[in-house]
Amino acid sequence: MPEAASVPAARTAVIGDSEFDRDTTVTRRESGVYDISLSDGWTIINAVNGGYLLAVLGRALADALPHPDPFTVSAHYLTASQPGPAVVRTQQVRTGRTLSTGQASLLQYDDEGNEVERIRVLASYGDLATLPDDVRTTAKPPAIPPMEQCFGADNSPVPVPGSSAITERLMLRLDPATLGWALGAPSGKGEMRAWFGLADGRDADPLSLLLTVDALPPTAFEIGLKGWVPTVELTVHVRHRPAPGPLRVSIATRNLAGGFLEEDAEVWDSADRLVAQSRQLARVRLG
Amino acid sequence: MPEAASVPAARTAVIGDSEFDRDTTVTRRESGVYDISLSDGWTIINAVNGGYLLAVLGRALADALPHPDPFTVSAHYLTASQPGPAVVRTQQVRTGRTLSTGQASLLQYDDEGNEVERIRVLASYGDLATLPDDVRTTAKPPAIPPMEQCFGADNSPVPVPGSSAITERLMLRLDPATLGWALGAPSGKGEMRAWFGLADGRDADPLSLLLTVDALPPTAFEIGLKGWVPTVELTVHVRHRPAPGPLRVSIATRNLAGGFLEEDAEVWDSADRLVAQSRQLARVRLG
Numbered sequence: 001m002p003e004a005a006s007v008p009a010a011r012t013a014v015i016g017d018s019e020f021d022r023d024t025t026v027t028r029r030e031s032g033v034y035d036i037s038l039s040d041g042w043t044i045i046n047a048v049n050g051g052y053l054l055a056v057l058g059r060a061l062a063d064a065l066p067h068p069d070p071f072t073v074s075a076h077y078l079t080a081s082q083p084g085p086a087v088v089r090t091q092q093v094r095t096g097r098t099l100s101t102g103q104a105s106l107l108q109y110d111d112e113g114n115e116v117e118r119i120r121v122l123a124s125y126g127d128l129a130t131l132p133d134d135v136r137t138t139a140k141p142p143a144i145p146p147m148e149q150c151f152g153a154d155n156s157p158v159p160v161p162g163s164s165a166i167t168e169r170l171m172l173r174l175d176p177a178t179l180g181w182a183l184g185a186p187s188g189k190g191e192m193r194a195w196f197g198l199a200d201g202r203d204a205d206p207l208s209l210l211l212t213v214d215a216l217p218p219t220a221f222e223i224g225l226k227g228w229v230p231t232v233e234l235t236v237h238v239r240h241r242p243a244p245g246p247l248r249v250s251i252a253t254r255n256l257a258g259g260f261l262e263e264d265a266e267v268w269d270s271a272d273r274l275v276a277q278s279r280q281l282a283r284v285r286l287g
Numbered sequence: 288m289p290e291a292a293s294v295p296a297a298r299t300a301v302i303g304d305s306e307f308d309r310d311t312t313v314t315r316r317e318s319g320v321y322d323i324s325l326s327d328g329w330t331i332i333n334a335v336n337g338g339y340l341l342a343v344l345g346r347a348l349a350d351a352l353p354h355p356d357p358f359t360v361s362a363h364y365l366t367a368s369q370p371g372p373a374v375v376r377t378q379q380v381r382t383g384r385t386l387s388t389g390q391a392s393l394l395q396y397d398d399e400g401n402e403v404e405r406i407r408v409l410a411s412y413g414d415l416a417t418l419p420d421d422v423r424t425t426a427k428p429p430a431i432p433p434m435e436q437c438f439g440a441d442n443s444p445v446p447v448p449g450s451s452a453i454t455e456r457l458m459l460r461l462d463p464a465t466l467g468w469a470l471g472a473p474s475g476k477g478e479m480r481a482w483f484g485l486a487d488g489r490d491a492d493p494l495s496l497l498l499t500v501d502a503l504p505p506t507a508f509e510i511g512l513k514g515w516v517p518t519v520e521l522t523v524h525v526r527h528r529p530a531p532g533p534l535r536v537s538i539a540t541r542n543l544a545g546g547f548l549e550e551d552a553e554v555w556d557s558a559d560r561l562v563a564q565s566r567q568l569a570r571v572r573l574g
Contacts, residue, residue, distance in 0.1 A: 071547075072520040072568045074361030076388050076409045078381040093407055094365040099519065101363050103407070120380055120390070122363045122409055124519055131545035134573050136510070138477065139541035190425065223423070232386065232411055233359040235522040237568050239544060254426035255561050257526060258418035260358075262564060274542050277549060279566055281359045281524050286421050 012201030019169055019200050020208055024052070024059045032090045034060040038108075040083035042166045042211075048081040049166050050231045050280075051214030057088060057104045057121050058210045064090040065100040067125040069206045074235045075121040085109060086118070099126045128206060128241045141268045142250035144175045147195045151179060170215060171197035171246070181221035190219040190253030190261070197246045204242040204269070212247060213265045213278035219253040220261065220284055227285045232260070234280040245270035259286055299488030306456055306487050307495055311339070311346045319377045321347045325395075327370035329453045329498075335368040336453050337518045338501030344375060344391045344408050345497045351377040352387040354412040356493045361522045362408040372396060373405070386413045415493060415528045428555045429537035431462045434482045438466060457502060458484035458533070468508035477506040477540030477548070484533045491529040491556070499534060500552045500565035506540040507548065507571055514572045519547070521567040532557035546573055 013019065023041055026034035042052035058070050086108045093101040101124045107115040144150070150173035153164070175193035180186045194216050197204075204212065213236050218229040248268040253261045261284055267276040300306065310328055313321035329339035345357050373395045380388040388411045394402040431437070437460035440451070462480035467473045481503050484491075491499065500523050505516040535555040540548045548571055554563040 072363075074363070074409060074520065074522055076359075076361070076380070076411055078388055093363070094404065101365055101407070117381065120388070120409055122361060122407055122520075124363055128545075131547075132573060134545065136543040137541065138543075233361060233409075233522070233524075235361055235520070235566065237520075237549060237566075239542060239547065254424065255526060255564065256423040256425075257561070258415075258421065260418075260526065262524060274544070277542065277566075279522065279524075279564075286419060 013198070015203055015205050018198065018202035020198055020202055020211065024055045024207070026056065026060045026063070026088055028063065032064050034063070034088040036086050036088065038081060038083050038086050040165060041169055043083065044164055044166045045228065047228065048083060049214060050077060050234065051211035053081055053106060053119055054210040054214065054234065054236070055207050057106055057119065058123070058207050060088040060090055061102050061104050061123050061125065062207065065092065065102045065125045066095055067100045067127055069126060069128045070210065070236070070238050071099065071124050071126045072235065072237050073121055073123040073210065074233070075119055076233050077119050077231045078117050081106065081108060081118045087115065098130070099124050128238070137274050139266065139274050141272050142193050142248055142266065144193045144195065144248055144250070147173050147246065149176070150174055150195055151176060166215070169199050171199050172216070178222055181217070186222045186224040188222070188224060190223050190256060192216045192219045192222060192251040194249050195246050196249045203244040204247055206238045206241060209238050209242065209267055209276040210236055212249060212267050213276060214280070216249055216251055219251055219263055223253065223256060225284050229282045229284055232281045232283060234278060236276060236278040238276050240273050240275045242269040242275045243271040243273065256284065259284060300485070302490055302492050305485065305489035307485055307489055307498065311342045311494070313343065313347045313375055315350065319351055321350070321375040323373050323375065325368060325370050325373050327452060328456055330370065331451055331453045332515065334515065335370060336501060337364060337521065338498040340368055340393060340406055341497040341501065341521065341523070342494050344393055344406065345410070345494050347375040347377055348389050348391050348410050348412065349494065352379065352389045352412045353382055354387045354414050356413060356415045357497065357523070357525050358386065358411050358413045359522065359524050360408055360410040360497065362406055363520050364406050364518045365404050368393065368395060368405045374402065385417070386411050415525070424561050426553065426561050428559050429480050429535055429553065431480045431482065431535055431537070434460050434533065436463070437461055437482055438463060453502070456486050458486050459503070465509055473509045473511040475509070475511060477510050477543060479503045479506045479509060479538040481536050482533050483536045490531040491534055493525045493528060496525050496529065496554055496563040497523055499536060499554050500563060501567070503536055503538055506538055506550055510540065510543060512571055516569045516571055519568045519570060521565060523563060523565040525563050527560050527562045529556040529562045530558040530560070543571065546571060
């Protein structure tokens, strides 16, 4: 497990120069093809976090497409990724005046060096800065206590088994109302809420929102289910560039049935804007 | 506009022999490639309905993949489709024991006969019949009045401008609380609710659910916006084979901002199961 990055008190990481930026940097090999070594710093219980992987794909697509910001990204998770060498292969699907659509695959290598696909995404990109400032959002920010009354991994009463490197990359403060699972008393409600930031102080941006929507503990824990809850599919809508400062993330599950559940996530910024929404379909182990 | 299909009183269309099945039938040209002439019977205000197109793609993928039922389908809409010749090109992405993932493109032809892509989808298929019968859904069916107290296009006080052939294919009964737009008095709330069936009596199945999630009037009408609300992206989760009988569809928009909105749809069957959920990102014309 890498040592926690120590940042001098007078200097906070910034967008472009941070753990998140370093670990999602892709190197263009040729037009549309990018190499990366997936970091082992974003693993949770031995699995590379799906949101980190989505951000890697998002970074490559931002370079491959003529528009800078993800507007809607749809990802199907095929096989489990591992830290280490990977390649992202992108394709331009359609270029329009205000939106471009692309496709991207994240692949790794088997023992013979053959490419094995991990994730495939479709994504439509635009320029968030050009959107009109007309806001008629009727959704309300989540009811979450002030950050000082919420709890993080550093003051959690229960150690998380297996590799939990990602907890060192994040500033996560969970709503005590969604922390029962950590104390052996899950609420039974499919909810998870937290204040969210990056541990090195980097502010959020449209790409880091792709990480954010998949960075909280699974709602399944509060429902009382144990074990891995692998993502089958995840769609994210990025609706606005987030303001500086911590984010509030609220996740809800309302349809646990047949061995699958959905997780609906909302991400709110410090200006009370609903900056991202996502839904994922995940598999649960019943019983 | 095609004549409304007249069905003898003693015979209702069935799954496999109905307007929906005929108009979504694809013909395999070669492995993975399917031809179809897109019907003009599923247009709304001169546009071919996006849910009908999704069902066409879903039909092709059901043939191309080893598993029969769509579990999660993510579609990016690229250019507007027209009635007439089209081809669906599919690709197997990954085959697993319980899930298979595929990709499909719907393309039509320009004046020179070149293929122009209309929609690209990623989809993961499984077998709904093999899912355990463990239901812990906490969501509740929509509060919608009994069907007799709801209204359809055949008794609507306001004609819909342009081609509205799709209204003849559907049995749609809208909640009067979400019909203000048709009377020049939109509620201002981003909601739309209706009882839904197919006009020829065919019961719902997993493929017709792909149509259902995009078959109601746009919530934008109730918000007071006029004009076309084109879908940019649509993701559907099919969670259970629907029981026979009418469906209840409830759609909500909570984040109209920056010229875009999301529509969250839930589809409930006659056994009170939440059989499908979807979210689309759509563009609005601001007034």
